[in-house]
Amino acid sequence: MDDVRVQSLSRPGDGYLAALGYLQIGTGSLSLLMSLMLFFQAMYSHSELLSPVTAFDSSFDLMERAIATYVSMQLSIGWVAGGLQFAAGLCCLHACRPRLVWVASLVSLANFPHGTMAAILMLVGLQRAEITHAFATRESA
Numbered sequence: 001m002d003d004v005r006v007q008s009l010s011r012p013g014d015g016y017l018a019a020l021g022y023l024q025i026g027t028g029s030l031s032l033l034m035s036l037m038l039f040f041q042a043m044y045s046h047s048e049l050l051s052p053v054t055a056f057d058s059s060f061d062l063m064e065r066a067i068a069t070y071v072s073m074q075l076s077i078g079w080v081a082g083g084l085q086f087a088a089g090l091c092c093l094h095a096c097r098p099r100l101v102w103v104a105s106l107v108s109l110a111n112f113p114h115g116t117m118a119a120i121l122m123l124v125g126l127q128r129a130e131i132t133h134a135f136a137t138r139e140s141a
Helices: 002-008 014-044 052-057 062-094 098-108 114-126 129-140
Strands: none
Touching: 014 062, 014 098, 014 114, 014 129, 062 098, 062 114, 098 114, 114 129
């Protein structure tokens, strides 16, 4: 059983790519869960959260406006960014579709704060030679 593990991570960059894949899956799942929780809260108790303009106008101080902006962003782009991050994580684990991983990382930059950090790590990792080599060897095989 140990032989299978050694063979699956034998190429340079495979371990780093797997770590980034699991990071993307975790962050995408968190984004989707947060969006779902905010959606249910907006549906059942605070319907003004569904309209970003109303949520922002009903806020009084700077902190409330920042929270209203974050909630509005999470409700609007959290679904897309979370789904893309989850798909990018699966692509990293299978070392396929590097363009999708790039696009998902660029979209995730707007998913503050957790998506932004994962996207920065992913974009830095995608520029490493071992990662591009891991994608290239899997796609050509």
